[in-house]
Amino acid sequence: MTDSSGDTESPRRPLRADAQRNEDKVLEAAAAAFAREGAGASVKDIARAAGVGVGTLYRRFPSKELLIAAIYRHEVQRLCEAAPHLAATQAPVDALRTWMERFIDFMAAKDGMADALRVVLTDDSERLHTRTLLADAIEYLLDRDGDPALARPEVEAQDVLMALGGISLMAANEDRRDLASRLIDLLLHGTVATG
Structure with missing residues (x-):
């Protein structure tokens, strides 16, 4: 993989358990801050919310x-890893709905970082x-244990993903998170097999 300057990134060494917990806290606090405030979110505020020092944050993420x-x-990664957990703990339609709602929240956080992501993820x-x-995560939820009974036969995971992307755009343009949930209900009606 290459970074934004075109240099190849070296593989990351595994972190100690405490360092990994700190990194996870930083990433969660930062995702929330960028979703709320956009790319102008304060690094000092992110460090404070994560319960780490600014130096710790900058050592791990110099920019x-x-x-x-x-x-x-x-x-x-978190969104994709949620699919098997949801499938194991919720009814099929509920698991799919919960995952879709999490996807919308992911997209809201991504939109808050859109300008910076365009530079970073070239x-x-x-x-x-x-x-x-x-x-693949959607496919997992649609086809649990090889039983495709949840989804209509013509439904493809890529199409569901594209529809969710459209829903997130419409909800963001209207600045209405509730609209996304209503549109997810419509998408589920078109996705889930009846009878």
Whole structure:
């Protein structure tokens, strides 16, 4: 993988458990701050919300751009990892609805970082890889244990993902999170097999 300057990134070494917890707290606090305040969110406020010092944050993420790229990757990973957990703990339609709602929240956080992400994530292959990961998570929820009974036979995970992307755009343009939930209900009616 390459960074925004075109240099190849070295693979990350695994962090100690306490350092990983601190990084997760930073990424969660930063995602919330960027969703609320956009790319102008204060790094000092993010560190305070995460319960770490600014120096700790800067040692791990020397620039705001690197922090934003890490948030994006972390949130994609969390969203994808949620699919098996939701499938194991909720009824099929409820699991799919919960995942869709989380996707909308992910997109809201991403929109808050949009300008910075355009600079950081210049690699089309990363965007395509993200789309594939998200579509795979949807496919997992649509086809649990090889039982495709949840979805209509013509429904494809990529189409559901594209529809969710459209819903997030409309809700953001209207500045109405409740609209996204209503449109998710319509999408579910078109996705889920009846009878």
